Amino acid sequence: xxxxxxxxxxxxxxxxxxxxxxxxxxxxxxxxxxxxxxxxxxxxxxxxxxxxxxxxxxxxxxxxxxxxxxxxxxxxxxxxxxxxxxxxxxxxxxxxxxxxxxxxxxxxxxxxxxxxxxxxxxxxxxxxxxxxxxxxxxxxxxxxxxxxxxxxxxxxxxxxxxxxxxxxxxxxxxxxxxxxxxxxxxxxxxxxxxxxxxxxxxxxxxxx
Amino acid sequence: xxxxxxxxxxxxxxxxxxxxxxxxxxxxxxxxxxxxxxxxxxxxxxxxxxxxxxxxxxxxxxxxxxxxxxxxxxxxxxxxxxxxxxxxxxxxxxxxxxxxxxxxxxxxxxxxxxxxxxxxxxxxxxxxxxxxxxxxxxxxx
Numbered sequence: 604x605x606x607x608x609x610x611x612x613x614x615x616x617x618x619x620x621x622x623x624x625x626x627x628x629x630x631x632x633x634x635x636x637x638x639x640x641x642x643x644x645x646x647x648x649x650x651x652x653x654x655x656x657x658x659x660x661x662x663x664x665x666x667x668x669x670x671x672x673x674x675x676x677x678x679x680x681x682x683x684x685x686x687x688x689x690x691x692x693x694x695x696x697x698x699x700x701x702x703x704x705x706x707x708x709x710x711x712x713x714x715x716x717x718x719x720x721x722x723x724x725x726x727x728x729x730x731x732x733x734x735x736x737x738x739x740x741x742x743x744x745x746x747x748x749x750x751x752x753x754x755x756x757x758x759x760x761x762x763x764x765x766x767x768x769x770x771x772x773x774x775x776x777x778x779x780x781x782x783x784x785x786x787x788x789x790x791x792x793x794x795x796x797x798x799x800x801x802x803x804x805x806x807x808x809x810x811x
Numbered sequence: 812x813x814x815x816x817x818x819x820x821x822x823x824x825x826x827x828x829x830x831x832x833x834x835x836x837x838x839x840x841x842x843x844x845x846x847x848x849x850x851x852x853x854x855x856x857x858x859x860x861x862x863x864x865x866x867x868x869x870x871x872x873x874x875x876x877x878x879x880x881x882x883x884x885x886x887x888x889x890x891x892x893x894x895x896x897x898x899x900x901x902x903x904x905x906x907x908x909x910x911x912x913x914x915x916x917x918x919x920x921x922x923x924x925x926x927x928x929x930x931x932x933x934x935x936x937x938x939x940x941x942x943x944x945x946x947x948x949x950x951x952x
Contacts, residue, residue, distance in 0.1 A: 633898075652913070714906070718913075721851075725917065730854055741852045748844040755938060756837035760945030763895065767946045778949065 630699055632766045637707045648715055652722045660723040667715030668804070672797035674708065679791020686787065691776050695769065698783055702766050705786075713754070717747065729807065736807040743803045750793045750800075758789040829948060830880040835873050836941035842870035843934050850927065855917070863926050870933050877940060886952030896943030903938050907931040 651659035682701075686694050729736045765782040768774050846866035850858050881887075914927050 649909070653916075710902075718909075722913075725855075730851075732853070732856055741848070744848045744851050748848050751844055752837065752841055756833070756840055756941070760833070760942055763942055764945045764949060767891070767895075768949060775949075 630703060630770070632703055632763070632770070633706050634703050637704070641707055641711045644711055644715065648718050651719060655722070655726050657723075657726065660719045660726060663715045663719030664723050667712050667719065668797075668800070671709070671712040671716050672794060672801065674712065675790050675794030675797055677794075678787055679794045683787035683791060686783065691780070694783070695774070695776065695779060698765060698779065699769050702762055702769075702786075705762055706766070709754070709759075713751075736810045739803050739807050739810070743800055743807070746796055746799050746803065750796050753789050753793055753796075758786055758793070761785040761789070829884065832877050832880055832944050833941060835877045835880070836937055836944075839870045839873035839877070839933070839937050840941075842866045842873070843930055843937070846870070846930055850923075858923055860922060860926060863930075867926060867930055867933065870937075871929070874933055874937050874940070877937075881940065881944060888947045888950035888952050891950045892943040892947035895946045896939040899942045900935065900939040903935040907935045 647659075648663050650656075651663055686697060689697070724730050724740055728734055729740055731737065734740075761782045765779055765786065768779050768782065843866070846863045849862055849866070853859070910931055911928060914924055919927060
């Protein structure tokens with residue numbers, strides 16, 4: 604994140620708002636209650652890959668991809684603008700409840716989609732260079748590679764950093780806002796790139 | 812949005828000049844992902860190893876350079892860095908282990924398996940460092 608090193612202090616004229624920096628907040632950065640659910644989903648995916656079940660691979664790939672795209676687009680295009688118009692205190696409260704869930708949800712959806720998708724392509728023979736849909740699959744690798752770079756290099760660091768900031772006795776609202784902006788914008792960008800993936804995948808399905 | 816914020820002290824390492832650790836980590840990530848795309852585009856045929864070895868070597872060099880730059884930051888909250896990087900490393904060891912299983916399951920072997928394994932190692936070192944730094948930079952030393 605090239606912008607993170609810039610000064611973060613709020614303008615001297617800024618008026619403090621009640622509750623904007625109230626803390627420390629007691630919450631789990633990784634919600635433990637969700638870990639068993641994630642474990643079940645991941646084990647199910649491993650079984651789907653190990654058994655090469657066409658239906659299970661299709662389910663994991665399509666359901667994971669649809670949810671991943673929908674969540675990204677919702678965050679970037681719906682929730683982002685709403686958060687931008689909320690008071691700082693409300694934004695902090697929403698962030699405190701939203702971001703821990705994202706820590707578990709997004710990596711799980713990504714793992715489901717990519718793991719099952721690669722095995723599905725292998726199972727259907729689309730990986731071989733002679734397959735009619737091979738070039739489209741390579742295009743999808745490139746799109747997913749860009750998404751992965753944005754997600755791992757910008758989105759996830761912002762997600763984790765904002766959670767640690769919120770747990771401080773005196774969280775810095777300007778820093779939280781800036782990190783949340785990075786998170787929401789990158790989620791929106793990856794969501795829009797997912798639309799490109801949808802175009803490619805529907806093309807692959809129509810060829811295959 | 813900034814006009815709504817309360818002024819708070821921000822004299823923590825993240826507010827001052829820091830080495831470009833995040834940018835270097837992302838560059839390393841790009842190289843590894845490019846190597847992965849190149850490999851996946853050729854599978855299950857033989858993958859020409861020259862480009863992947865170059866990409867892997869550059870990515871590994873960047874991770875080493877990042878570790879050196881990171882070790883020189885003073886003051887720095889190493890406790891938080893270790894806490895975040897440790898848990899992320901655990902998660903990525905699991906992810907890398909699953910991918911390694913898939914490679915072996917799909918009958919990848921020989922030099923190709925070695926290269927892919929080393930790519931996973933670089934990946935599993937890079938991401939914990941990136942996330943640990945992203946959090947620790949904003950913590951009081």
